[in-house]
Amino acid sequence: MIGLGMVIAWVIMAALFSISWFVSRERTLEAVRLAWSFFRDVLPMFVVVLVFTSLSLGLISEEVLLELLVGRGLLAGSITGAVAGSIAAIPGSVAFPLSGILLEKGVPYTVIAAFTTTLMMVGVVTLPLEREYLGFKVALARNLAGLAMALVVSAAIGFFFGELL
């Protein structure tokens, strides 16, 4: 899965990059500069998350972690994923590579979807910021709706990948 994803990513990038280069060399160089600056911005967070992931998968034996996310069934795993996603505040550029690792370790798509969707839609940490604009009641309602949505999405993902039913 990851191997194929890698090939597709490179092929799409190469194709778009060639077109972009052909149309405008300056824009393409600007794109490379932008890509580099995004990477540089996210690198510290990346190293931190990778180190902690390596440590937790190495020290807290894989069995314990997988027991939490896989062993107690899809519902318990998804709830664990949703709680983690609601609390954590990490950018997608770090969260999705991390999810890819978990997927490789055997965590079901259903659990991954609960984690990534709540990560996107629900933010305990960013709630104060939302409150500034929307007021507490509306911000809370929006986050709760996001949580409900995450459960529907992960059920649909689970159904699609044959993990449910």
Place this chain on the structure above:
Amino acid sequence: MKGKRFALPFWVVLFLGFAAFVVLSAFLRFEPGTRCGANFLDFARTMAGLLPPTFLLVGLFHAWVRRETVEKHMGSESGAQGYFWAVVLAGTIVGGLFVALPLCLVLQKKGASMKVILTFLNASMISRIPMTIFEASFLGIGFTLIRFVISIPLVILIAWAMSLWLGEDFRIAEP
């Protein structure tokens, strides 16, 4: 003074500490420690293969799609078209909530309706294109497609329900 000038950022310290721990574990034959090192190398190899194309795609996206171009099309907010442009605009923004919330305020000042604004806000969390590129690279295009097909209608539904609850008189506060 010297220490302050050469103060290392947290992530470098963390990485060096981690490296030292792994090397020490190798000497002491502390098996969980060496497993951490092996994990790190394994993850780093996957990242090295996937991150360059992913970041370059994101760079290309930002170099070619200007926000002003998309904003121009938000003028007509009527029914389904309003939702459509809300989702499209949401896909192109950078920076998530920190950019989306101030933009909601701008949209309201420009006369966008509450249901369009809330659709935009929720969609900006789930459909930002740079983020989606990462998702598809690491979890597969199938995952991304299903997630989109399910979550876009839900996002619109939530926005519609919330705008009924709040009414069109609801005003987003200037922080």
